[in-house]
Amino acid sequence: MTDRIWLKSYPQGVPADIDTSAYTSLVALMEESFRKYAGKVAYSFMGKDITYAQTDSVSQAFAGYLQSLGLAKGDRVAIMMPNVPQYPVAVAAILRAGYVVVNVNPLYTPRELQHQLKDSGAKAIVIIENFASTLEKCIASTPIKHVVLCSMGDQLGLLKGALVNYVVRNVKKMVPAYTLPNAVRFNAAVAMGTKAPFKKPDIKADDVAVLQYTGGTTGVSKGAVLLHRNVIANVLQSEVWNQPVMAKVPANEQPTAVCALPLYHIFAFTVGMMLSMRTGGKLILIPNPRDIPAVLKELSKHTIHSLPAVNTLFNGWANHPDFNTVDWSHLKVSVGGGTAVQSAVAKLWFEKTGCPICEGYGLSETSPSASCNVVTATEYTGTIGVPLPSTYMKLLDDGGNEAPAGQAGEIAIKGPQVMAGYWQRPDETAKVMTADGFFKTGDVGMVDEKGFFRIVDRKKDMIIVSGFNVFPTELEDLVAQMPGVMECACVGVADAKSGEAVKLVIVRKDPALTEADVRAYCRENLTGYKQPKVVEFRDDLPKTPVGKILRRELRDK
DSSP states (O other): TTGGGGGGSTTTTTTTOOOGGGGSHHHHHHHHHHHHHHEEEEEEEEEEEEEEEHHHHHHHHHHHHHHHHHHOOOOOEEESSOOOTTTHHHHHHHHTOOOOEOOOOOOOOHHHHHHHHHHHOOEEEEEEGGGGGHHHHHHHOOOOOOEEEEEETTOOOOOHHHHHIIIIIIIIISOOOOOOTTTTHHHHHHHHHHOOOOOOOOOOOTTTTEEEOOOOOTSSOOEEEEEHHHHHHHHHHHHHHHHHHHHHTTHHHHHHHOSOOTTTTTHIIIIIIIHHHHHHHHEOOOOOTTTTHHHHHHTTOOOOOOEEEEEHHHHHHHTTTGGGGGGTTOOOOOEEOOOOOOHHHHHHHHHHHHEEEEEEEOOOSSSSEEEEOTTTOHHHHHBBBBEEEOOOOEOOOOTTTBTTTTTOOEEEEEEETTOEEEEEHHHHHHHBBOSSOOOEEEEEEOTTTTTEEEEESSHHHHHEETEEOOOOHHHHHHHHTTTTHHHHHHHHEEETTTTTEEEEEEEESSTTTTHHHHHHHHHSOOGOOOOOOEEESSOOOOOTTOOOOHHHHHHHH
C-alpha cells in the first residue's frame, strides 16, 4: 500500500513522516535529557524520587565499572530484574559504555535463562537477588563471567533501603538461598565505577542497542536485533502520535507515565522508559502490577497523564473496589498493546476514566509499535489502528504478492523501527523479510478504506497470554520428554482474564501419569504465563494423512 490511504485518518498536527536522523544514538537521546531535565524527577519508586541528574551520574559511574571489566564494544550485557530504578540505570550504563542490552524475563526458569544467555553470548548480567538462585543453577553452562547483584532497596537511601531489603528477604521471604561467590553488589560496583576511568565510545545509529528475545516457531527463542536507530525511530513515532492529547498537559505539570508493564518487555522499554526519557517525563515504576491494591495506592499519590498497559491490567484495575482512590481525571492517553483489548474492558475503562483505550499493534521485531488507533478517538474500533508515521503496512497472499482489495492477507510492515534481523540466524531472518524490506508478521489481517487494519487470524500457532507470546512447539518439545508421555499437543483457548490460555492435550504411555505430575513438571521448566491452564488426556490426537497434528481441531472442540 504505497499510497498510504491511512494518512487521511491522522489527527491534525501528526506528520506523515519523522526525522530519524535527529539522534546519532540512544545515548545521544538520553544524554540530551540528562542535561535538559537535570533537576526534574526521572523515576518514582516506592515513595522515592530519582532525578535525571542522579540517573546521569549513577549510570555514568556504572558504565565506568562495566568498562573496567575489560568488555569489548558490542559485548552483550543481560538485565534480569523487575521494574526497579536500577533497570533504567543499567540500560543507560550498558549503552553509554558501548555494549548491547539483553532484556531477560526475571521469572524465567534455569532452562529458559540458560538458552538466552548462551544464545546472546552475554558476558555479564545485572540481576536482582530475588532470582539469583535461578542463575546459580545454570551459570556454569553460560558465557557469563561477571555478575552484578541488585536488591530491592539499592536506590532508596541507607535507612529506607535497609528496611525494604530486610522485609523482602526476611519477612516476605522473596530471596531464595543462592551461592554466587564472585558476584559484586550494585552499589559497590557504582562506587568502584566512580574511580574507574570512563572512555566515551563512538556509537553509531547502525550499532546494535538491544537483543529482544521473542518466542520461536521452532520452539527456540530468537533475539530480534534492534539497532540504536530502530528504537530512536519508535520513540519519536510514539511521541508525535501521542502529541495531540499530550499537548494538553498544563505547562506547570511534568508529564507523568505509569510503568506497570515489565521493562524487559519491549513495549515498556520503548513506549514507557525511552519515551518518558525523551519527553522529560516522570516514570512511576511498578515492580509488581498484579498486586492491585499496592498499585492503586501508589498511583493515588500522583497526577497521571499516560498509561501503557495490557487488557488484563486495565480490566483488573477497573474492576477493583479501590479504583476510585486514584484521580484519573488528568489521564490523556491509555495505550493498549501486547494483546487484543476486549470491547467490554475498553467500554468500562472509558466510563470510569473518560480516557479511551487506544489499541496499538507491534512486535519485538518492530521495536515494538507499528500501528495505533488515533489518540483523539472516543469510540472503541476493534481494530489495531493505522500505521504510524514513516511506516508502511500491506497484506500479502500465500504467494507473497499483495492481496487484492477486500481480501485478508498476512500483515507485512516496513519502517525505520523494523529490526535488522534475528541474532546470528540468517536462515530465520530470510523467512520473515521480503526482498523489498517488509517484515512478515505471521498475523492475518484485513484493511478498510480508511487504512485501519484489523487482525482476523494468526498464521502461526502462537498463543498470546496477557500480551506474552507462547509458542506451542516449545511446550510440546518439553512435555514430550516427560516419562509417561506418548505424544502431546498444545493450543490456545479463549480466556476471559488473559485473552488466551494454554491448553495441553496428552496421549499417555503410562496410564498412571496424572495431571498433578504434568503440572509439577511444567512449573519446574516453564515460566508462569507458559504453563497450561487446561490439561486434558486423550486416547489419540487428530492428524493429517501425513501425520501432522491438527491443532485447529483441538482448538475447535
